[in-house]
Amino acid sequence: MKQALWYLIKVAVLVAVALWLIDHDGAVVITWQGYIVNTSVAVLVFGIVAAALILALAVRLWRGLVHLPRTVGEWRRSSRRERGYQALTQGMVALAAGDPSAARKHAREADQLLRDPPLSLLLSAQAAQLAGDDPAAQSYFTRMLAEPETEFLGVRGLLSQAVKAGRRVEALELARRAHGLRPQAPWVLTTLFELEARAGHWQAAETVLHQALRAGVVAAAEGRQRRAVLLLAQSWEAESQGRWDEAWTHAAAAHDLAPGSVPAAARLAAIAPRIDKVRAAVKAVERTWRTDPHPALAEAYQALGGGIDAPAQVKRMQRLAALAADSVEGLVAVARAALTAGQVALAEDSLKRAVNMAPTRRLYHALAAVMDARHDAVAAADYRTQAAGAAPDPVWVCGSCGTVAPDWRPLCGHCGGFDTVEWRLPDAQAGASLIASPVPMAELQPVSAA
Ligand SMILES: [Zn+2]
Numbered sequence: 445m446k447q448a449l450w451y452l453i454k455v456a457v458l459v460a461v462a463l464w465l466i467d468h469d470g471a472v473v474i475t476w477q478g479y480i481v482n483t484s485v486a487v488l489v490f491g492i493v494a495a496a497l498i499l500a501l502a503v504r505l506w507r508g509l510v511h512l513p514r515t516v517g518e519w520r521r522s523s524r525r526e527r528g529y530q531a532l533t534q535g536m537v538a539l540a541a542g543d544p545s546a547a548r549k550h551a552r553e554a555d556q557l558l559r560d561p562p563l564s565l566l567l568s569a570q571a572a573q574l575a576g577d578d579p580a581a582q583s584y585f586t587r588m589l590a591e592p593e594t595e596f597l598g599v600r601g602l603l604s605q606a607v608k609a610g611r612r613v614e615a616l617e618l619a620r621r622a623h624g625l626r627p628q629a630p631w632v633l634t635t636l637f638e639l640e641a642r643a644g645h646w647q648a649a650e651t652v653l654h655q656a657l658r659a660g661v662v663a664a665a666e667g668r669q670r671r672a673v674l675l676l677a678q679s680w681e682a683e684s685q686g687r688w689d690e691a692w693t694h695a696a697a698a699h700d701l702a703p704g705s706v707p708a709a710a711r712l713a714a715i716a717p718r719i720d721k722v723r724a725a726v727k728a729v730e731r732t733w734r735t736d737p738h739p740a741l742a743e744a745y746q747a748l749g750g751g752i753d754a755p756a757q758v759k760r761m762q763r764l765a766a767l768a769a770d771s772v773e774g775l776v777a778v779a780r781a782a783l784t785a786g787q788v789a790l791a792e793d794s795l796k797r798a799v800n801m802a803p804t805r806r807l808y809h810a811l812a813a814v815m816d817a818r819h820d821a822v823a824a825a826d827y828r829t830q831a832a833g834a835a836p837d838p839v840w841v842c843g844s845c846g847t848v849a850p851d852w853r854p855l856c857g858h859c860g861g862f863d864t865v866e867w868r869l870p871d872a873q874a875g876a877s878l879i880a881s882p883v884p885m886a887e888l889q890p891v892s893a894a
Pocket of ligand 1: 859
């Protein structure tokens with residue numbers, strides 16, 4: 445609008461000047477080198493203006509011609525960039541759609557068009573990963589380490605490759621490097637914790653756990669549980685080096701953090717006789733038993749009363765059973781002590797009550813053992829038959845790999861998972877193998893947790 449107005453003003457001025465010149469015309473005579481030119485003022489002025497215009501046009505044309513190559517280059521570059529970004533976008537879409545060959549094709553295109561490695565390398569790496577071409581992915585991720593803006597992503601890619609391939613030492617080094625680059629990133633904290641713990645670096649794992657708690661990556665309750673497991677691990681380590689007092693201190697701290705933890709209470713009971721802490725261990729076992737009457741605790745409790753005679757032991761186990769009224773494990777514990785004391789009737793009565801509550805394989809085998817003590821071969825055989833068809837009992841199982849463990853440990857002995865061993869029914873296959881194995885009197889022996 446403003447431009448149009450300005451243009452109109454210019455035209456108006458020109459017309460006015462032209463009209464004025466025509467109205468006030470006069471003659472001009474130019475004498476130059478023997479030539480005489482007769483003309484009017486108006487024609488002379490228009491001639492000069494026309495010559496100026498032609499000159500300006502010529503200059504413009506010349507400039508355009510001089511800058512032509514640069515303009516064409518810029519246009520080509522921008523079109524190249526546009527196609528490069530388009531290839532990048534299409535590559536990402538292909539990646540999301542799970543089409544590795546299309547993703548790799550677009551990644552190559554983007555790489556050629558953009559010549560900007562940080563942009564296309566990640567796409568190339570992920571496309572290779574999706575296609576299962578680990579060596580190619582590895583090389584792309586490694587190239588990403590060189591650029592500061594892609595280093596973190598490169599480390600992450602290499603780390604996931606290392607974890608997948610089970611290269612633990614390399615994975616730990618990469619996780620530490622990632623932690624150095626972004627110490628607050630949630631996946632960095634959880635991965636580094638897991639790797640430090642799996643490597644048995646308990647103190648390093650605890651430091652990372654502390655950071656994860658502060659960053660809100662791990663909830664408070666979960667943090668307490670993990671710390672308790674780390675403390676138990678340190679307790680075992682101290683015990684293996686003969687440092688019994690330290691073993692006790694760590695286990696006691698774990699018990700305070702997680703009073704419901706069966707492994708912590710069982711650990712205290714296992715250490716106590718060595719350093720004259722039996723009374724404290726008895727208290728700890730009773731405390732945990734109240735919320736979780738577990739066979740490992742019954743066994744630990746019985747072991748803590750080692751010096752007393754069999755009838756007194758029966759009374760002791762009855763006191764323990766009363767702390768968690770009507771629990772199957774309380775009845776089993778009493779039956780076990782009663783059988784040792786020769787009180788067969790009490791053992792049978794306790795087990796029959798227990799089997800009414802939970803008719804599992806272990807209890808039928810235990811009843812068969814009582815019948816053996818009674819020299820009643822027919823009843824014993826009958827209980828063993830029932831045992832074969834009965835439900836399995838819970839065991840220590842790794843929740844990650846499903847391996848049945850003989851006792852609880854901070855790390856799974858099979859897959860190395862941290863705090864993955866839990867007390868539950870085994871998986872179907874493991875159950876089948878348990879059915880096949882004969883388990884007589886030993887079935888009264890609970891699985892150790894210490
Ligand atoms: Zn496992």
